[in-house]
Amino acid sequence: xxxxxxxxxxxxxxxxxxxxxxxxxxxxxxxxxxxxxxxxxxxxxxxxxxxxxxxxxxxxxxxxxxxxxxxxxxxxxxxxxxxxxxxxxxxxxxxxxxxxxxxxxxxxxxxxxx
Ligand code: HEC
Ligand code: HEC
Ligand code: HEC
Numbered sequence: 001x002x003x004x005x006x007x008x009x010x011x012x013x014x015x016x017x018x019x020x021x022x023x024x025x026x027x028x029x030x031x032x033x034x035x036x037x038x039x040x041x042x043x044x045x046x047x048x049x050x051x052x053x054x055x056x057x058x059x060x061x062x063x064x065x066x067x068x069x070x071x072x073x074x075x076x077x078x079x080x081x082x083x084x085x086x087x088x089x090x091x092x093x094x095x096x097x098x099x100x101x102x103x104x105x106x107x108x109x110x111x112x113x114x
Pocket of ligand 3: 046047048049052053056058062063067091092093094095096100101102110111
């Protein structure tokens with residue numbers, strides 16, 4: 001085989017391998033768009049958007065897995081994710097504390113909006 005063709009195919013293989021191992025973590029390929037939480041009493045259901053959070057510069061590691069598991073509904077097993085636990089700094093409240101992001105204790109409509 002021509003040496004250059006050989007080198008080129010090795011290069012392509014390496015690029016392909018790098019893409020296969022890094023893309024799923026760095027793009028939205030395996031990440032759900034809208035996650036809806038329903039147990040909100042009289043208020044509108046809460047929508048969590050991955051893309052909005054990424055647009056504010058958050059990375060996967062900011063949330064996974066120290067705040068949230070990669071499994072929809074996991075946080076709320078046993079009704080653990082409530083306004084009270086979030087007010088104590090858990091789940092959304094880890095950031096939505098009025099410092100890193102608007103507080104769970106004030107801007108109700110920002111989360112309970114549709
Ligand atoms: C601001 C926080 C935050 C960031 C940043 C974030 N996620 Fe998530 N992710 C969540 C929440 C919240 C859930 C739902 C967890 C729950 O309901 O217990 C979730 C769930 C998931 C799930 C499970 C989907 C399913 O159908 O069960 C995957 C996969 C996932 N995230 C991938 C990612 C990837 C990949 C990134 C980085 C590109 C990322 N997430 C960044 C908060 C985040
Ligand atoms: C950062 C997003 C966010 C903000 C801001 C927010 N909530 Fe929530 N709220 C949630 C989430 C997430 C749940 C849990 C939903 C579930 O478990 O299905 C929830 C649940 C609730 C519930 C159901 C019972 C309970 O206590 O958990 C009530 C009532 C509620 N919120 C009221 C409010 C009020 C009133 C405000 C404003 C003072 C507010 N929320 C602000 C995200 C938010
Ligand atoms: C790792 C930190 C972090 C976590 C965890 C987090 N958020 Fe956020 N969120 C942010 C930041 C930062 C912003 C943008 C700053 C702001 O709006 O105050 C934001 C913005 C938002 C917005 C406004 C989006 C817009 O239209 O501008 C909503 C709604 C929201 N978050 C809901 C949630 C809900 C619901 C959860 C929990 C399921 C959650 N967030 C968990 C950091 C976080």
